Amino acid sequence: MKNILTVFLLVFSIHCFSQDTITTLKVRDYMDKEVCVIGKVASFKIASEGKNTNYINIDKPYPENIFTVVISNNHLEKLNIKIEDLKNKNILIKGKITTYKNDPKQIPQIYNPVSIAVKKE
Numbered sequence: 001m002k003n004i005l006t007v008f009l010l011v012f013s014i015h016c017f018s019q020d021t022i023t024t025l026k027v028r029d030y031m032d033k034e035v036c037v038i039g040k041v042a043s044f045k046i047a048s049e050g051k052n053t054n055y056i057n058i059d060k061p062y063p064e065n066i067f068t069v070v071i072s073n074n075h076l077e078k079l080n081i082k083i084e085d086l087k088n089k090n091i092l093i094k095g096k097i098t099t100y101k102n103d104p105k106q107i108p109q110i111y112n113p114v115s116i117a118v119k120k121e
Contacts, residue, residue, distance in 0.1 A: 024067040035095075044084075053072060075112040081116055
């Protein structure tokens with residue numbers, strides 16, 4: 001199982017680096033484009049009972065967040081990821097950069113990313 005995970009992370013990393021891999025400081029330049037964002041998990045909020053939306057803030061914690069991964073419970077299960085295990089880790093997130101229309105701060109985000117992987121140090 002460990003070998004399968006290693007192969008997946010290697011393939012994912014190569015795929016990310018073969019396209020645009022950016023830091024959170026550049027996400028606004030890539031609005032509505034699919035990219036790989038690299039950054040450190042600064043904080044997160046797990047959906048409470050009866051709720052469906054989870055938030056992972058990259059590089060800066062809420063409320064100073066500059067980039068957020070928004071992910072539904074169902075999508076989180078599909079990716080087989082436990083958000084708690086990502087705290088303080090550098091991760092690669094692949095998905096389309098957008099903003100939530102009702103967010104007055106218009107924080108860039110990726111909603112239900114294609115993939116999330118911990119970056120090997």
